[in-house]
Amino acid sequence: MTVPLRIDIISDVMCPWCIIGYRQLAQALEDTGVAHEIHWHPFELNPEMPAEGQNMREHIAEKYGSTPEQSEQSRQQMTKLGEDLGFTFNFAEDMRMHNTFNTHQLLHWAETQGRKHDLKMALFDAHFTHRRNLSDYNVLADVAGEIGLDRSEAAEVLADQRFAATVRELEGFWTQQGIRGVPAMVFNRKHLVTGAQGVENYTNVLRQLTGETV
Template identity: 50%
Template structure:
């Protein structure tokens, strides 16, 4: 008999380790399908909530925020690209030159959950930014990505232009902040167990099997 798990995946669409974490989690769920099924809910987290609409040069931003040298950045890029490739995801580092505000993307993801297409939109937003180098703060880009995954583009436009779900997303962000979430990805299973970071598939699988085996 398989156990059904509720998974809250707290992340930002501009976080490369969130891509790695999601791909690892998905593969772990496939491996552990004999023991568990899961329902994934994507929860908002902004790495740069004060980022202006023009964005910022990525290398400049990383140097300012983390104190990274060009050599550090190159090593990190190579490590992320290799981890992604091993999981079947393409990071085109040369296409991603700026960091952007992601609040509108989170509002759209909130809406997409009610439409039953949240996972597909999350995956497509990751690909749009990290593989294709598109701007996730551009509303026309967001509407196009929504259309690509089968969401109503007129509905997406209405959400974005009306400011719908602004309060709801802010409240969710605040709630996770109050729970102590300071870094992403943060994977919360059954409102009880926290797995942080872009862990390997094996780590996720072991954790999921252990949680699934616990008595109800």
């Protein structure tokens, strides 16, 4: 019996390269047929972000020094990559970055329901495709409800912050492992691949790893 390849993915739903990288990996997994299990882990790109968020272009300019032209070029590149992978980026001038500590708490709760992956995908879609306000508790609870989770319980999880300490601990674990940027993917607990590497590169990684473990 083949042991599934364990893939730990450290990411943030505010990170466009995280959904691009995941979609590339998913395509490589489908192409190779490698048995696998995926585990999502929290990372905050902007832990100091205020509750109201910040305009995305302003944020990118402040954080990375990007010019408006560079920002637009990057958006066009990501949109094209998304299209090729079946994901829709719907960037706009008023798009905002949000603090994601609450989203990670909701994702932790969804894991107890066996639905973490589903909620993760729904949150990427909510942010990048539909530009919904993920700073808003009601929006987060709505997204959970829309995929069949208990909306009222989701709202309670956000209101009482019951998983706050746990999420902080999990975030701390990965930063202590040296994770400073996302996406970061750890294969079989020992092989780290960072960034969105492309379908071909992920395919090569999978073939090398399954060759090791067969």
